[in-house]
Amino acid sequence: MTNKTPVLLCLSQGGYQLAGELATAMDDVEIHGLKKRLPECAITFENTIAHVQSLFRQSRPIIGICASGILIRALAPLLSDKWVEPPVVAVAEDASCAVPLLGGHHGANELSRWIADILEGAAAITTAGELSFGLALDEPPRGWRIANPDQAKDIAAALLNNDAVALEEEAGESSWLKDKGLSFEHEGFPRIRISDRSVQPDGNELLYHPPVLALGVGCERDCPAEHMIDHALKTLESAGLSKESVACVVSVDVKTDEACVHALAEMLGVPARFFTPQELDAQQPRLKNPSDVVYKEVGCHGVAEGAALAAVGGLGELLVEKHKTDKATCAIARSPVDIQPEALGRGQGYLSVIGIGPGSDEWRSPQSTQALREATDVVGYGLYLDLVEDLIVGKERHESGLANEERRARIALDLAAEGKRVCLVCSGDAGIYALATLAFELLDKEDKPEWNRLKIDVAPGISALQACAARIGAPINHDFCTISLSDLLTPWDDIQRRLKAAADGDFVVAFYNPRSKRRVTQIEKARDILLTGRPASTPVVLGRNLGRATESMEVITLGELSSDHADMLTMVLVGSSQSRVIERGVKKWVYTPRGYEKKMKVAS
Known part of the structure; x- marks a missing residue:
């Protein structure tokens, strides 16, 4: 399934309530609501069809709490390649069922079962393989990759028809197939082949690459990414191993911030994980090429080999000894079972x-x-x-x-x-x-x-400065500065010096931290300094609790400004001598001219 954030799509209050129930059980999800019916929803849309299509194009999993037909009509024009479609599930508003409409073998079936369990409803699974075997051949366990996914349909059809299908296991562990009660021949065709080798699938076989290889790497500081990637791919190729079976790139923790290690992991589509020198040196008895020089540098006798062996555990084996260039080293180890990268070492913080x-x-x-x-x-x-x-x-x-x-x-x-x-x-x-x-x-x-x-x-x-300015018009459209009136971290003498410079320069000034329980008089002292460079009629904007339910905006003059006008939740914007107030009915706007008036005169 795509790793993008799923969307719970709601068209009614009932759907919105159900989405809230599902969201509390999901680690990472967004609720999107139809604006005219659900204006209180954090993320809203106005056109349902257009919004569903936009989410689909972004490969976002869609859980529509609505009629299936709405999603079908929206997405029908976009359907072309089932291998790249994100999961799309329709959930009945009464919570009775979850229906995987698209991407059944790419997460939708699993998602539907999960939703049904949460809501105590039914998952309407219709894919033949899952109904008959409880699994989908084109949705193998996490980390597994399929070399020729188009062949899954023919192999599944043969199994459904009780035809003889062979299972060839060269690496990895196939209990996810065998535990479903399927019986396989030892040889022949059609067949399912599980291999970590770099091989081309036969025309009548389904080829899986299990996540059983750990690629251990080491490098000099700032090794170029292209050098590391080229060396790793050549190491795999020379050993006849498939990059599709690499489960993780591993190294010592002093390499956590090496860009080339992360570039290699990203190219392979796997995590980069790191071990302490002590964890790697525990592998010393298993190393083929221990080095005292490496030990003096990083605290273990082998980085690439040690990391690869640490990743595959005591039952794993070193397949490829350390291969080195002048900038990088690589080694490869194989695990007898699927490698779970998240359980190894740690990632980069x-x-x-x-x-x-x-x-x-x-x-x-x-x-x-x-x-x-x-x-x-x-x-x-x-x-x-x-x-x-x-x-x-x-x-x-x-x-x-x-x-x-x-x-x-x-x-x-x-x-x-x-x-x-x-x-x-x-x-x-x-x-x-x-x-x-x-x-x-x-x-x-x-x-x-x-x-x-x-x-x-x-x-x-x-910033509060931008929010306040936007609410009231355009007071900072010309030169401006910000000054914190808190003297907890900055001496008051320095603050006064900056206030004087702002007054001399006729800057629009934004006051942060204008007042606290302890600091009461600073804002009035700041006012008096600014009055040395601009008139008392200069507009002052007071924005409180910006962006919140209790937000308020007020416009006064600099001469009126006192400590009673502000607290720590107030943004104070003091205009320059050029700032102006516009009054239109009950609304006031504040802006600071930028010189366009001169250009307009020249143009006229």
Whole structure:
């Protein structure tokens, strides 16, 4: 089944309630609702047919809580290749049944059974192989790959007709076939062949490649990706082994951040996993080429061979000894059973520092939303995590008080260093008076090896500054600056110096942290400094609880601004001497001219 996020599609209140019940049991899902009937749904659409077709083109699994005919009519024009179709399931609104319409052998049958179990309904499975055998030949276990999927239909037909079918096992373990009560011949055709060899299937056989090979690699620092990939493929080819049977790329943990290792794993479509030097050195008695030089460098006597052997366990065997170039090494081991990569070593830790915007779903970037969906752990101030509660159900939640920023950043870095996928959640934009800077400051000053090997990205968010400006018009359409009035981290003398520069430069100024219980007078002092460079009539915008149910907007003048006008949830925008207020009925707009008036005069 595709690894993209499934969509629960709802057209009515009854369907929306059922979707909510299913969503609580699913780790990663989105609920999409028809806007005219479900305006309260976080993600809405206006045209059902167009929306279903768009999701299908994106290969998103679709669970439509609606009549089957709606989905059939929507998707009929798009059907062409069943091997690339995402799962599509129709669920009755009364929860009586789940019907796999498309992609039955690519996850829809499994999804329908799961939904039926949750809802205590029935799964309307109609594919012949699953009805007769309880399995689908073109949907083998996770990690298995089919060399010639078109042949599955003929082999299934032969089994259904009780014709003799042979089973040839060269590698891997076939209990998923045998446990269903099927009987096979020892030789002959038609046949099912299970092999980790690089072979071409016969015209009358179905060829499976089981996930039994571990590709151990080592490299010098910054080895080019193309060099590593070329060396690995040549190593497999020279041994006559199929890359389709590689279950994972494995190495020592000091190589966790090597781009070439991840590029190789991505090319093969498998995970990259890493072991400690101690775990690899436990394989020393089994190594074919132990090296004291390697031990002095990384703490184990063999990286490629050691990692491959560690991945296949004590019953596995080393098939290909270390092959080396001037930049990389490769070794290959085989397991007698399917390799489960997620149970081996650990993956590269991944930290996303994300901004969720001021608070509303519509102001959260798709990158931040996707990071939250993919995270195993989320770290943040409790209020911010509550704002994305629907996206983090079932994830490990690590929260702390508002003033514990350093603790949150450390927790996030340490969790990622354990190989987890972590989101450090900030409001607004993570890089504007938020935790992105603190995370990088800790990384810079402490220089911890386990942190240095992390994959880190920062997902931008809509800042309170942008949200406030958008709500009121265009006050920051010309030069502007932001100044935090909190003196917890910045001396007040420095803040005053910046305020004076903003006044001298006639910048539009956005005040962050304008007031707290302890800090009351700073905003009035800031007002007085700005009044040295702009008139008292300068417009000031006060935006409170932006993007939330209690949002409010107010426009006053700079002369009127006092400490009573703001708190920590208020964004204060002070216009420049050029900023203007437009009043149209009960509505006020604020904008700052950018000079277009001069261009318009010249043009006229």
